[in-house]
Amino acid sequence: MTKVTLFSATLGEDGKIEPPLGPLYIAAALEQIGHEVDFRDYQLHEGADCYSADTFVQALEGHQEYVLISCFVDMLPVVLAACKKLKVADPGCKIILGGPGVSGNARELMEAFAWVDGIVRGEGEKTIQAFFGIDELDTLVGDPVAGLVWRDGDTLVDGPERPRITDADNLPWPAYHLLDWSRYSSARVITTRGCPYKCSFCDVAPLWGRRAVYRDIKRAIDEIVMLRDRFGIDKIAIVDDTFVLNRDRVRAFCQNILDRGVKVEWGCFGRINLMSEDLVSLMAQAGCRAIFYGIDSGAQKVLNRTFKELKAETILPALEMSQRYFDRVEASFIWGYPFETLEDFEETLALASAASQFAPKVNVQLHMLSPLPSSPIYLDFEGTLQRPAPEDSNWLLLPAVLLDERAAQVAEVIDMAPHLFPGFFNLPTESRDEKRAYLEKSMRALDFTIGSSLFDKEVLTLMEACNRPTEERLLQTAEDDADRIGIGLALGLFRRTRRRNRKAASTVDSAARGPSMVRQRNDLQKATS
Numbered sequence: 001m002t003k004v005t006l007f008s009a010t011l012g013e014d015g016k017i018e019p020p021l022g023p024l025y026i027a028a029a030l031e032q033i034g035h036e037v038d039f040r041d042y043q044l045h046e047g048a049d050c051y052s053a054d055t056f057v058q059a060l061e062g063h064q065e066y067v068l069i070s071c072f073v074d075m076l077p078v079v080l081a082a083c084k085k086l087k088v089a090d091p092g093c094k095i096i097l098g099g100p101g102v103s104g105n106a107r108e109l110m111e112a113f114a115w116v117d118g119i120v121r122g123e124g125e126k127t128i129q130a131f132f133g134i135d136e137l138d139t140l141v142g143d144p145v146a147g148l149v150w151r152d153g154d155t156l157v158d159g160p161e162r163p164r165i166t167d168a169d170n171l172p173w174p175a176y177h178l179l180d181w182s183r184y185s186s187a188r189v190i191t192t193r194g195c196p197y198k199c200s201f202c203d204v205a206p207l208w209g210r211r212a213v214y215r216d217i218k219r220a221i222d223e224i225v226m227l228r229d230r231f232g233i234d235k236i237a238i239v240d241d242t243f244v245l246n247r248d249r250v251r252a253f254c255q256n257i258l259d260r261g262v263k264v265e266w267g268c269f270g271r272i273n274l275m276s277e278d279l280v281s282l283m284a285q286a287g288c289r290a291i292f293y294g295i296d297s298g299a300q301k302v303l304n305r306t307f308k309e310l311k312a313e314t315i316l317p318a319l320e321m322s323q324r325y326f327d328r329v330e331a332s333f334i335w336g337y338p339f340e341t342l343e344d345f346e347e348t349l350a351l352a353s354a355a356s357q358f359a360p361k362v363n364v365q366l367h368m369l370s371p372l373p374s375s376p377i378y379l380d381f382e383g384t385l386q387r388p389a390p391e392d393s394n395w396l397l398l399p400a401v402l403l404d405e406r407a408a409q410v411a412e413v414i415d416m417a418p419h420l421f422p423g424f425f426n427l428p429t430e431s432r433d434e435k436r437a438y439l440e441k442s443m444r445a446l447d448f449t450i451g452s453s454l455f456d457k458e459v460l461t462l463m464e465a466c467n468r469p470t471e472e473r474l475l476q477t478a479e480d481d482a483d484r485i486g487i488g489l490a491l492g493l494f495r496r497t498r499r500r501n502r503k504a505a506s507t508v509d510s511a512a513r514g515p516s517m518v519r520q521r522n523d524l525q526k527a528t529s
Helices: 021-032 053-059 073-089 106-112 125-132 217-231 247-260 277-285 300-305 312-325 342-356 376-380 390-395 405-416 432-454 457-461 468-476 481-501 523-528
Strands: 003-009 036-041 066-071 094-098 118-120 148-152 155-158 187-189 235-238 265-270 288-296 328-335 362-368
Touching: 003 021, 003 073, 021 036, 021 066, 021 125, 053 073, 066 073, 073 094, 073 405, 106 118, 106 148, 106 155, 118 125, 125 148, 187 217, 217 247, 247 277, 277 288, 277 312, 288 312, 300 342, 312 328, 312 342, 312 362, 328 342, 342 362, 342 432, 342 481, 362 390, 362 481, 390 432, 432 457, 432 481, 457 468, 468 481
Parallel strands: 003 036, 003 066, 066 094, 094 118, 187 235, 235 265, 265 288, 288 328, 328 362
Antiparallel strands: 118 148, 148 155
């Protein structure tokens, strides 16, 4: 039996601490073949951030010989910077990386960063079991393992592709027993692996391919019931890439929840073109309280170019319908495409403004395009990366490590191989300064609305209780689209403050992908502390 340190390198967002589902599946796979897991969750470590390799190393003190680290693309630079320090301190340790952050560029990362011993490509359960199932691990040298790139001295041993797991119901449930549930606000469950869509800005395909593999509905709900009954968790984030892919299956899921009397609240990722009122109504009856929509653009030309398979005119009606049934609707927009004109951007801004009329139930996110490593859009425009400017910091999807002096060691890693970290850069876009000017006006409206709470008693009450007439009055003061977006964002901040004041951090959210437009806005927290 081997004892393995398994480290989840993710951070909580907006005050939410949710269990890292992927690493818990790996932990269960290791336990299934008799290995002991020293499980650690970086988001629980004091001072955890994406800037300091030293803090990361501290969280791994006392690690085992084999250190498995799972990460997304946002944490990859700090993971690599920390791994270098680990190797210097303990040259004999074996570091294996996995997860969406490394899967698409496994060999290239191994070539660039000599202190990494192995990288798992794609789904990790079977690959890790194959690796640790070998009686004498040293005999692995020169013997390829499907799904793994391994370092044998100066040689990289690149195993063949491992087929997708098609029997997901035969995998053991995540190793939930390794968690201290008092430190988490909700749980995560996955019912489907993969997404068949081919959006050009997305890099899901390297991990899952474009094939969706479904779990049995009853078994997925059994897992939810177990989380409620054994651990007292009744807030669930369903983290399928697109939960509503198969609408008949979603209906069956909801009906099963209702028939079994399972009292839980949950959120999920939806898709505008797959929503109908009967489906949304049934989801709400079954406990769905929050949904995330990746809208991406309000310009049909851009939606067509990114293969979104979405009609722009259907977006606002779907948001209006959703906010009537769900407590929270995340509407995520992207700007800064290399083929986006100023007119396209203005169409996106107009749609985001129209969505903001439903604030705070509808929370608008506006992100600058983050060209992810294996996404088609990056491959099409490879070689045109631009370093972000300080003026871009409010709009970056990934942490602004290239703009933050705290992240010198992390930035050094990125600069060693910028083509492996394109998400921390931008692509050229037409009329960038004009687009920024529009968005800065939104930020001024956000700041003004927050500041008005100091002299407008009705606005101040929004920090304690919902007052729709006051919210509507504020929205009506907007002079243009940019103003309305900023005011809507402020209303969303007021709502989140109410939840914090009521100690409602456990309220289920829609597993929002990435930061909101106001991630770094601390004004409201300071005003209410």
